[in-house]
Structures are given as C-alpha cells and as structure tokens.
Amino acid sequence: MSAGVRLEGLRKSYGAVEVIRGVDLDIEPQEFVVFVGPSGCGKSTLLRMIAGLEEITGGDLYIGERRMNDTDASRRGIAMVFQSYALYPHMTVRENMGFALKYAGVKKPEIKAQVDEAARILGLDQLMDRRPKDLSGGQRQRVAIGRAIVRHPEVFLFDEPLSNLDAELRVQMRIEIARLHSELKSTIVYVTHDQVEAMTLADKIVVLRDGRIEQVGTPLDLYDDPDNLFVAGFIGSPKMNFLPAELSGGALTLVEHGGQTVPLPPLGRAPQEGERVTLGIRPEHFRKEGSAALEVDVEIVENLGGETYVYARQAGSDVLTIATGGARGLRQGDRMTARFDPSDALLFNREGLRIR
Template sequence: MAGVQLTDVIKRYGETQVIHGVDLGIEEGEFCVFVGPSGCGKSTLLRMIAGLEETTAGKIEIGARDVTREDPAQRGVAMVFQTYALYPHMTVGENMGFGLKMNGHPKSEIDAKVGEASRVLKLDPYLKRKPAALSGGQRQRVAIGRAIVRGPEVFLFDEPLSNLDAELRVEMRVEIARLHKEIGATMIYVTHDQVEAMTMADKIVVLRDGRIEQVGAPLELYRDPDNRFVAGFIGSPSMNFVTGTVRGGAVEMPSVGLTLTPPVALPPDGTEVVVGLRPEHLEIGPGDVLGVELTEALGGVSYAYLTASDGERLIVEERGDVRSSEGDRVGLSIDPARLMLFDAGSGARLR
C-alpha cells in the first residue's frame, strides 16, 4: 500500500487547460472518491495518476516515489475501467491471471494469486466459466480480480458501475466497500454519482472545471459545505435554493412565505443572498403560499414537489401517516439553524 500526493498538478491539451493546479493528499489505505459533473476533470486526473495521461506540470508521488514521468507499468497501480475489457475466449481464471502470465510469473504463483482474489470476490464457482456466461456484476468482479492479482500499491476505479442496472450498482457498491475493508488498499474511485461517493468514501474530492471545490469526509461535506456548488451537489434530493433579502437582522424569503433569523453574521440590510434549504429539514404546514405540483410516494418517505409564488420549485421530504397531495396549497416551516446562506454573486458560504 502507498499514499498518493499531487502537488500543483496541471493538464493542458494545446492551449486548453483542463486541470488547474490541483494539490491533494490521499493517505495510505484511504478510499478517496473524485466526484463532480461530467467534464469536471475527474477521469483526466485519475488517468494522470495512472500514467495514461501525461502531466503538463506539477508532481505526482506514490508512496515516497516521484512517478510523474514514469511509465504506467512502473507506478504500482492497477486500474478498473467502466468497460470490463475481458477476453471472451478465456475463462474467468485465465482472464484474472493473464497479466501475470504475460509477465512470466510461474503458474503456481498465478494460481495462488487468482485463488486468493477469487476467494475475496466470491468468484470460486465461476472460475471455469467464460465471460458470456456471467452477469454484468460478475464480469465487473472479474475485472476487479484482474487488478487484485497484480498486487498494486493503489487501485484506480474509473466509473466502474456505470454500465450496471440500479440493483447491481447497489450490490457492487457493497462489494467494493467490503473489498476495501478486507484488503486495506489505497483506492481512488471516480464517479458522477454522489450517492456512490457518500456511501463508499473515506474522503470525497468535489471537482468543478478542473479545480477542487472542497475535500472532506462525506458527512462533513453534507453538513458543512464551503459554497453553493458543493451544497447543491452533495445530498439526494438536492438542496433547494431560494432568493432572500437581509432586512432588520433577518432574511426575508417572500416567495416561500418565510422570514427567519439564522445564527450567522448577516451582511448589511438590502443585501440579496441565496438561502439553501435541505428537503429533509423543511416541514409542510397550513398556508396558502406554495402549491403541491406532484408527490412521489416511496413507502416510508414521500417527496413533495412544490411551486413557489415566483415559479421556483422546491422539494420537501415527508414522513409519517399524513402527507400532502397534488393540488394542495401549503406553507413551509424550518428551524432557522438549518438554513445555509450563500453570497449571491460568488456562491461562497456565509458563516
């Protein structure tokens, strides 16, 4: 195992810069997830660590070694891709051991490493099968097993669950989290799905436009985001945002019928701010301020989609036996301590 250190890492394609001076430390044995919208640079950053993309400037270290200019094969990493890339004419066992075979390892060593990886991934019943006889989740486990047998210092995952259906994605999230706990390796995982990030990571790195917006533990980012982008990206359903105006030491939100005094230092009267409201922190009550456009009943929880007077839409989580219905006119309430305020221009959090 080894940690990974990125120091002022930059990537350019010609005149276009896509990674902007990234500084990041990943501890030995840590499960770190890069998350962000499409085009934010997360896969590019992962490929730079792997050596599949050349680093324009800066330094990449794995363990105590500077690997910035080293070939991928010399870096001590193994990568699991979105596509399984299995050889269809080989069995599961042959696919898992093929890399070692090509590097001239003895058969006894290959068999031992394939056997151990198979045990960890619960693939023993399938070792003699070919990929066509496997499910999507089983094929992805074979691809992970192929990485395990190499004994890398760092595992790299590039959206490995994107091709799986919803049920299999949940199953494989559990499998990968269990694998991390069992082998204790350093893992860097790329996804655009913040649910994957929240459920699997020790550390989340939120990226936007090739820059790091915030780094922290999942609940840290959820409870204490630094800016509007992170607040809106982390959490499912997403945070609601409404426009507010500071007046008399309080924040007026006429579109949702609320005037509240949050426990933060407010800017001068007349300043426009953006107010963040988590769906699970809002409560629906009597009133005639918002209309219920749609409700999604999911059993133990429902989501009410409300329309404010200015046309803004909000989502409210509801539990219990009494829930709102489409066409209702309602009001909202929330504990002022639950509000998050953001600068209307920069999006920075007001604390």
C-alpha cells in the same frame, strides 16, 4: 502494501486548453478517496494522469515517496478498473484473472495461489471455468476487479466502474467494493458522477469543477458544511433547495416566495441590511415543527412508501422539494405549510460562497 498519493500543482493542457488547473491533494495510505463532479470537470483525466495514461503538463505526482511524472504506467504500482470490463472473451475467468501475472513471467503455482485468493475474496470460486459471455454484468465487473487484485498494487484506481450496471447491481457492487476495501486495507482512488456512490463509499470526497478542486472532506463534512453553492447543490439527494432572499429588519425576506420572511440561521457574521443572499435548505430538513414556515402550493406528490416527496411552489418561484415521512393525503393544488428549523439552513453570498 498500500501507498499514499500526492498531487502538487498538477496541470494538464491540450494545446491552449487547460483542463486540470493546478490541483493539490494528499491521499493517505489505505484511504478511499472519491473524485466527483459533473461531466467535463476533469475527474477522469486526473485519474488517468495518476495511472500514467495521460502526460502531465505541469506539477508533480508522487506515489509513496517516488516522483512518477515520467515513470511508465506499468511501473507505478497501480492497477486500474475501467467502466468497460475489458475481459478477453476467449479466456476463462481464471485465465482472465491470471493473464497479467502470466505475462509478467510469474510461476504457475504462484499464479494459481494468487488467483484463488482473489476469487475467494470476490466470491468467484464457482465461476472460474466460465467465459465472460456466461457471466452477468456484476460478475464480469468482479472478474475485472479480481484481475486488479492479483497484481497486489500499491494503489487501486476505479474509473466509473458501476456505470454499466442496473440500479440493483450497483447497490450490490457498492457493498462488494466497500467490503473489498475493508479486507485489503488498500488505497483506492475512485471516480464517479454519482454522488450517492461517493457518499456511501468514500473516506474522503474530492469535489471537482472545471479542472479545480472546490472542496475536500468526509462525506458528512461536505453534506453538513459545504463551502459554496456548487458543493451544497452537488452533495445530497434530492439536491438542496436554494431560495433567493435579502436581509430586511433582521430577518430574511424571500424574494420569490411572495415576500414571506423567515428567521436568520445562526451565524458568526450576519449579512448587511438589504444584502442579497441565497438560503439553502435540504428537502429532508423540513419538519412538522420549526420556527421558519413557508406557505406553498402543491404541484406534484411522489409517494415512495416509507417517504413522500412533495414538489411545491409560490407563484413565480422555483419548485421547492420537500421530503416528508407521512404526507400521503396531499394532492395537487393543496396549500401546505413547510416548516424547518433555521439552524438547519445555510446561507450563501452573491458570489455563492458560504456565510458562516
């Protein structure tokens, strides 16, 4: 049975250093929630506080309707999967998966039934008599997940579980974890620094910075409608282009692109004349058609087959990343016109907050 998780003003300090600064968050039963943010933002600390591996300095933690601040980790109804597999090297896959149940005094027939069911879900049936040294990285991670499944927790916690895998295995394991969530109908709280993992797995993403929540929403909500520069730059790959600009004569004059002007995006509130702002445009939103156009010089071209990334700039400007579907003929030093629709662009004020 899945349970929701509720954080109310949660705080964590190490002496005078506050690392989690009053976090409020509701996680619904059966929801897949991903914590993302740069290194040091507090995402793993927050997960460990939910798990009971870090003491709570202030605020309240609820799993289901039970306040868990002072409850031992073993009694919280959670199971955690770590970045390291933490398997017992002398035990077989079956023994690793059933160890916690054996330690808890569960009878052998029940252990076998639960381990066999977890093995079926994870496709480990043919590997049950192997030891960890005989398994690939992806197989070891599946065993670690299976060890969590057999406990039938109310909440699964994943702490960067794919970081040790190569790129191909990470893609495979993302599919496995998404399928697992769909089959088990479980509540999952998942930590990663990889926003691609967050976008592909999450029902809801929590973007953290400096121990605070910057924004919470579905992956597409954060992609389409970020609240600030930080979220806009963190969600999306390649990251959004940011162009310093100011309002002049009802249009945006780009400060670092030779004074070129582009139309304003549709806004409920236009900035003041002369106001300094930042225009955001995603690489994939450049198109052959569009009323906004930038003249730029090509510096680097990355041909990836189905897509091409062009890195270009005006003298003195930051590099502009442009995704194109068929610009294979471009070369370093070429002049190109990068067009986009103003309705695809976003605008941010001096403080980095979104102008809507």
